[in-house]
Amino acid sequence: MLKRVHFNSSLLPYLLVAPQIIITLVFFIWPASQAVYQSFLIEDAFGLSTEFVWFENFEYLMGDEIYLDSFVRTLFFSAAVAFISMSFALILAGFADRVVRGATAYRTLLIWPYAVAPVLAGALWVFMFNPTLGIFPYFLGFFGYDWNHYLNGNQAMLLVILAAAWKQVAYNFLFYLAAMQAIPKSIIEAGAIDGARPIRRFWTLIFPLVSPTTFFLLVINAVYAFFDTFGIIHAVTQGGPANSTTILVYKVFNDGFVGLDLGGSAAQSVILMLLVIVMTFIQFRYVENKVEY
Amino acid sequence: MASIVLKDLVKDYGKVEVLHHVAGQFEDGEFIVIVGPSGCGKSTLLRMIAGLETVSGGEIYIGDKMVNKLEPADRDIAMVFQNYALYPHMSVRQNMAYGLKLRKLPKEEINKRVEEAAEILEIKDYLDRKPRQLSGGQRQRVAMGRAIVRDPQVFLFDEPLSNLDAKLRVQMRLEIRKLQRRLGVTSIYVTHDQVEAMTLGDRLMVLNGGYVEQFGTPIELYDRPASVFVAGFIGSPAMNFMKAKINSGKIKLPNGTILNSNTQLSADITLGIRPEHVVADAKGALELEVEMFEQLGANTLVHGKLKDSDEPFVASMPGHVSEEPGTLMKFSIAPEALHMFDAKTGKRLEP
Ligand SMILES: Nc1ncnc2c1ncn2[C@@H]1O[C@H](COP(=O)(O)OP(=O)(O)OP(=O)(O)O)[C@@H](O)[C@H]1O
Ligand SMILES: [Mg+2]
Numbered sequence: 001m002l003k004r005v006h007f008n009s010s011l012l013p014y015l016l017v018a019p020q021i022i023i024t025l026v027f028f029i030w031p032a033s034q035a036v037y038q039s040f041l042i043e044d045a046f047g048l049s050t051e052f053v054w055f056e057n058f059e060y061l062m063g064d065e066i067y068l069d070s071f072v073r074t075l076f077f078s079a080a081v082a083f084i085s086m087s088f089a090l091i092l093a094g095f096a097d098r099v100v101r102g103a104t105a106y107r108t109l110l111i112w113p114y115a116v117a118p119v120l121a122g123a124l125w126v127f128m129f130n131p132t133l134g135i136f137p138y139f140l141g142f143f144g145y146d147w148n149h150y151l152n153g154n155q156a157m158l159l160v161i162l163a164a165a166w167k168q169v170a171y172n173f174l175f176y177l178a179a180m181q182a183i184p185k186s187i188i189e190a191g192a193i194d195g196a197r198p199i200r201r202f203w204t205l206i207f208p209l210v211s212p213t214t215f216f217l218l219v220i221n222a223v224y225a226f227f228d229t230f231g232i233i234h235a236v237t238q239g240g241p242a243n244s245t246t247i248l249v250y251k252v253f254n255d256g257f258v259g260l261d262l263g264g265s266a267a268q269s270v271i272l273m274l275l276v277i278v279m280t281f282i283q284f285r286y287v288e289n290k291v292e293y
Numbered sequence: 294m295a296s297i298v299l300k301d302l303v304k305d306y307g308k309v310e311v312l313h314h315v316a317g318q319f320e321d322g323e324f325i326v327i328v329g330p331s332g333c334g335k336s337t338l339l340r341m342i343a344g345l346e347t348v349s350g351g352e353i354y355i356g357d358k359m360v361n362k363l364e365p366a367d368r369d370i371a372m373v374f375q376n377y378a379l380y381p382h383m384s385v386r387q388n389m390a391y392g393l394k395l396r397k398l399p400k401e402e403i404n405k406r407v408e409e410a411a412e413i414l415e416i417k418d419y420l421d422r423k424p425r426q427l428s429g430g431q432r433q434r435v436a437m438g439r440a441i442v443r444d445p446q447v448f449l450f451d452e453p454l455s456n457l458d459a460k461l462r463v464q465m466r467l468e469i470r471k472l473q474r475r476l477g478v479t480s481i482y483v484t485h486d487q488v489e490a491m492t493l494g495d496r497l498m499v500l501n502g503g504y505v506e507q508f509g510t511p512i513e514l515y516d517r518p519a520s521v522f523v524a525g526f527i528g529s530p531a532m533n534f535m536k537a538k539i540n541s542g543k544i545k546l547p548n549g550t551i552l553n554s555n556t557q558l559s560a561d562i563t564l565g566i567r568p569e570h571v572v573a574d575a576k577g578a579l580e581l582e583v584e585m586f587e588q589l590g591a592n593t594l595v596h597g598k599l600k601d602s603d604e605p606f607v608a609s610m611p612g613h614v615s616e617e618p619g620t621l622m623k624f625s626i627a628p629e630a631l632h633m634f635d636a637k638t639g640k641r642l643e644p
Contacts, residue, residue: 184376186376187381190378190379190380191380191391192364193345193365193370193372193392194371195392196366196395197366205380211382
């Protein structure tokens with residue numbers, strides 16, 4: 001039987017949780033409700049009057065080519081970032097799991113990128129790929145490849161994908177490594193005795209056994225690519241050239257603070273909010289219960 | 294099927310040497326049990342034969358092939374682990390078929406072998422379950438099944454029964470023995486349980502602290518233990534030991550008791566007497582102050598101390614015996630049943 005602890009004052013528990021509740025209210029709930037409210041408003045071009053229009057902003061978005069393009073682009077971006085950073089992390093973790101000597105140094109080095117702020121990560125990549133100064137365009141020039149992500153939309157997309165994925169590798173690596181080290185060693189040894197070479201063991205034993213982690217990371221990475229890559233994009237391409245790297249969060253910022261369409265921007269952010277709620281729900285619903293062995 | 298030869302095998306982890314020059318020859322089809330207390334290096338030795346640990350010195354032959362540098366996959370062995378090490382994400386059928394698939398056997402052949410093994414081990418009903426849906430004993434069988442479908446040259450077992458309850462352990466022990474007889478595959482079985490060792494092994498290798506104390510049939514080990522360690526390890530209840538002096542055939546115990554022996558040695562010895570070898574005898578020379586009885590039904594263990602000393606002594610009497618604690622019981626013992634070991638080295642002294 002669980003015993004309840006009784007406090008004489010019924011006020012104390014509320015006082016204790018108050019700071020948490022106040023922070024949540026002030027910094028999360030209130031802005032969120034403001035965004036929802038904003039999304040029902042339309043402001044005139046000079047910001048002098050506002051009109052309450054219910055779902056008009058949303059209706060407009062659903063018919064807006066540019067918005068729908070951005071939506072598809074975000075899905076692509078997000079899938080590419082998740083795929084690249086997760087597969088890279090998986091491979092690195094696969095090696096790290098086998099390393100015996102110098103394992104700590106190796107792991108520590110791999111974790112560093114995660115400590116780099118998104119904007120700095122972006123700046124790093126901007127320098128490396130600067131068409132006139134950067135080292136990579138210089139080398140690519142030897143192969144006759146012309147790199148200029150200020151003009152070429154595909155190259156710009158590739159660059160932000162790489163930068164965003166690079167930053168997330170460390171995080172994914174940590175989770176994969178932890179998952180791999182939780183696999184009993186004797187299972188891998190049994191595989192070796194059954195005749196599986198290291199690569200075969202990796203694909204038939206280790207990879208399936210870390211599948212719960214893969215699923216978990218898939219959601220985390222999607223959320224990351226959707227929401228946390230703003231800094232990188234802002235530093236690297238500012239959404240350009242010609243909107244080719246304008247993903248949804250960037251568009252919220254652009255339309256709201258540059259284009260000053262507050263209502264439309266708020267509507268976009270409400271849609272993003274719903275997306276993150278759905279993803280979080282999926283995560284709790286499946287990741288928590290889904291331990292597939 | 295193959296014989297196995299260990300030549301001067303050494304294992305060290307950095308500076309610590311955990312196996313010291315282990316040698317032995319295991320014949321084709323033999324059931325070898327490696328037995329010894331915890332930490333003596335049994336698992337290490339087995340894992341070296343499996344190829345899961347590197348060899349620091351010496352050579353291992355399976356058949357006539359030197360396997361020191363071969364991957365486990367190339368040694369044609371199968372192993373049953375203590376924790377079974379079943380692949381958790383595969384069904385029982387897939388677990389058993391995994392090694393065969395890697396060997397690229399045709400599908401029908403794989404199916405046939407899996408069905409056969411399942412039949413033998415009586416796990417046919419569970420073929421489509423996952424390991425987590427099985428009991429410990431059933432998992433144990435699946436692990437065995439995974440080994441036998443491969444039809445390897447050698448079976449290796451690392452304490453496969455230690456996670457089972459006592460009754461199941463006895464039952465599985467018999468089954469493993471029958472199965473090995475039937476398949477005739479050379480097997481090496483690691484355990485720290487001397488009863489398991491005695492009942493299973495054609496021959497036993499007793500390890501102690503990384504040294505081979507003795508290697509022989511169970512009966513040899515019981516009748517003529519090569520050292521105090523083996524004598525104390527093999528046999529249940531354990532042998533009684535006491536310091537003694539032997540002088541031209543007469544053995545003198547610390548409490549003054551004189552026992553006859555069939556030797557002409559003169560030396561300081563450790564005398565060993567098995568509890569089951571003493572006979573109640575009113576004219577016997579051994580006098581025991583009884584402290585306690587353990588009634589086992591078929592026999593009775595008499596615990597006490599040798600008269601006028603603090604030497605504990607256990608005697609095993611057939612049937613039911615009960616006396617008042619504190620009474621003096623007298624026993625005699627045949628000179629052939631006395632085991633004499635050098636007091637310093639602990640090695641057996643032959644008459
Ligand atoms: N990786 C290692 N590094 C250093 N010493 C080790 C290592 N692995 C094992 N040892 C040592 O080697 C010795 C033998 O270990 P091993 O696992 O073979 O014992 P065991 O006889 O199987 O014991 P148990 O019955 O408890 O399983 C032990 O003293 C252990 O401490
Ligand atoms: Mg062991």
